[in-house]
Amino acid sequence: MILNLLQNGDYETARAKSLTALQENPENAELNYFAAWAHDALGKEDAAIPFYEKALTLGLTETYKKEAYIGLGSTYRITGSPEKATLLFQKALQEFPENNALRIFSIMTKYNLGQEKEALQEAILLLTNTTSDKDILSYKKAIQFYAQDLDATFH
Template sequence: MTKVSIQQALALRQEGKLHESNRMFCILAEENPNNAVIQSECGGSFDLLGDERAAIPYYEKAISLGLTGEALLDVYVCLGSSYRVLGAYDKAASVLQKGLTIFPDDPALHAFYAITLYNLGEHKEALTRMLTCLTDTSTDPRITAYSQALAFYAKDLDKVWS
């Protein structure tokens, strides 16, 4: 039997062969149950197939195994997003908040958290967070021209000047 490698699975992903890549990652995850990177990549392979429900346990395991750095950041975004698309908004919020305690300046975490807040009915906080994310990260000249005003309004969306 041919030994499966993470490089082969990633190469298949790059080639758009997502099902084949997923099969390889499943084999790797089973053979390497204590490898956080492989667990996160296996979760990602399910996510790319649109099977967020199958991705969640792999993401959770990767976190519990001590995944670090950029890979951990990506897992928090993907796990929170997966819970959100499945309608588990409270779990999504919890995961994204935890991610934000570790990576407080990450715009993707803020954006996904804003979407989740919207789903939870917290529309004002969601729009405030999204506007802040927009003004903090956009390089579009039309946004940057108004970034001070947008940031100012984001602090008090309900204020009316008479």
Template sequence: MTSATKDELLAGAVRLRTEGRPEEARERLLTLTAEFPEDAEIAYQTAWAHDVLGLEAEAVPYYERALSAGKLGDEDRLGALIGLGSTYRVLGRYGQAVEVLRRGVAEFPADGALRTFLAMALYNTGEHHEAMELLLRVVATTSEDPSVRRYRTAVEHYASGLDETV
């Protein structure tokens, strides 16, 4: 099979998922991943197809394979980090979720979605203070609400000192 054919088949499977046909996409991706087990992009798309179908446990090894291969572009790597971290959290594997999402935030510090998913995982591990601080900073820096924007400086200031009083 040529690289162009592989790329076309992968694009077709992704198209099926985005068109709301995830089971067909999953079937095609499983065939592709069997033929190209070391391909990070195929592994990532296979994980995503499993997640869309609510097959989180089955998605994990594909996310792990995609990330360990180290050959994903930035956008796909970001998606795989969010996907794996979120999937670990949904499966109750909170410590692993925090670890993956912290790694993601270290690599993509400006990404609000990563920080939000990390906050959820931190909540699950009992790290409520850090979770709240992260969420307040995301709200302060990304909100389009005029009243939040008006108090952005105060929200950012208080985010790290929620327990402080005067």
């Protein structure tokens, strides 16, 4: 029921129902995750954080866990805690190394931490490894070579 509300964009009803359900079952990881999702979607990021944290602590299914990592990390980042986001994304990428959405959010966090060059390098490599654009792929080897040292010049 709450999941359907979230998937259909009825975040306020989902928030109210998840909060009510949590009064009876506060240690339910899924309900905490749903509450976090609803708060986040409503622009109540600060209120979402403790629900994300508790959901992850209690343990989620693999699918919800990936989503909670993205939601919490992104929320840390946009609420001014990029250091927390970086640590969370590092942990998440150890568990889910092939998840490119986690990589993108991690790259944005590196940018926020002033690691612009590293962020750009990672973004270029991710792009060249995941794109199906034939123009980019025709230069993949050169792009990846130059991405290793964006400041290099050759004379």
